[in-house]
Amino acid sequence: MESRFISAHGIGMRFGGTSTAQPVLEALDLTVAPGAFVTLLGPSGCGKSTLLKILGGLLEPTDGEISIGGRPPSEAVDRRQIGLVPQRPALLPWKTALQNTCVLRDVATGKGRSAESLRAAENALALVGLQDAADKLPHQLSGGMAQRVSIARALAMDPEILLMDEPFGALDAITRDEMNEKLAEIWAQTGKTIVFVTHAIGEAVFLSDTVHVMGADPGRLVKTLDIALPRPRDRDVFDDPVFTDYTSRLRDLLEPKATV
Numbered sequence: 001m002e003s004r005f006i007s008a009h010g011i012g013m014r015f016g017g018t019s020t021a022q023p024v025l026e027a028l029d030l031t032v033a034p035g036a037f038v039t040l041l042g043p044s045g046c047g048k049s050t051l052l053k054i055l056g057g058l059l060e061p062t063d064g065e066i067s068i069g070g071r072p073p074s075e076a077v078d079r080r081q082i083g084l085v086p087q088r089p090a091l092l093p094w095k096t097a098l099q100n101t102c103v104l105r106d107v108a109t110g111k112g113r114s115a116e117s118l119r120a121a122e123n124a125l126a127l128v129g130l131q132d133a134a135d136k137l138p139h140q141l142s143g144g145m146a147q148r149v150s151i152a153r154a155l156a157m158d159p160e161i162l163l164m165d166e167p168f169g170a171l172d173a174i175t176r177d178e179m180n181e182k183l184a185e186i187w188a189q190t191g192k193t194i195v196f197v198t199h200a201i202g203e204a205v206f207l208s209d210t211v212h213v214m215g216a217d218p219g220r221l222v223k224t225l226d227i228a229l230p231r232p233r234d235r236d237v238f239d240d241p242v243f244t245d246y247t248s249r250l251r252d253l254l255e256p257k258a259t260v
């Protein structure tokens with residue numbers, strides 16, 4: 001089976017381990033084609049991060065089956081098939097951008113810093129456009145730059161699948177648009193499968209091949225929308241009536257607290 005293929009069937013999640021606890025996720029099915037850009041869109045608290053953690057092998061679901069290219073997530077993680085980009089960059093403050101980019105790879109290989117890991121980190125920093133900031137410390141980076149280092153840190157592992165948990169949620173609108181364009185470029189260049197979590201409708205439409213809309217209590221998929229806008233996309237697409245039509249359809253599906 002294609003190693004970038006994700007399949008989840010009948011996923012249920014209850015925290016606390018009792019069958020009477022309120023389920024956070026219930027009977028959720030999801031498939032992600034190899035190389036696709038798929039977004040989980042939903043209101044705060046509907047279980048998006050929980051689902052992403054389950055796909056990434058960080059949480060064991062209470063019910064259901066997950067396969068990452070035919071293997072359980074924990075095995076895919078061991079084989080470095082999966083990279084995770086968290087909501088906050090969580091960079092080590094005493095390490096430079098380049099050293100922060102190396103860090104996961106160094107730990108994963110267990111060999112410490114090597115010429116190979118430095119080269120992988122340099123390439124990853126170049127992919128996110130930060131080759132000139134390699135020697136900067138985290139306090140010398142803007143929020144957008146720090147988030148790009150966090151993406152580079154995941155890319156340096158060269159995973160086949162990137163799981164991204166609302167990575168641009170804390171950025172201002174202009175930086176967020178720039179980051180979305182950069183991410184679309186990286187995805188096109190690398191051919192990775194990306195599962196991206198957001199509660200921002202415009203971001204979901206701009207980036208995705210497919211948007212899965214989630215509902216809350218319990219967390220579940222309520223609708224799947226394929227985005228047929230041509231690629232590559234740039235900011236001009238925001239004025240395209242087809243883009244606006246997708247965003248208004250998605251807004252209708254979401255609870256009122258969702259934001260564009």
Ligand SMILES: Nc1ncnc2c1ncn2[C@@H]1O[C@H](COP(=O)(O)OP(=O)(O)OP(=O)(O)O)[C@@H](O)[C@H]1O
Pocket residue numbers: 015016024042043044045046047048049050051199
């Ligand atoms: N470790 C945990 N123990 C208990 N409950 C948890 C745990 N992690 C998440 N939850 C609960 O699960 C529900 C879903 O949380 P989750 O973070 O997955 O939602 P989300 O859709 O990603 O939210 P947001 O958009 O605000 O990040 C919430 O009610 C949350 O309180």
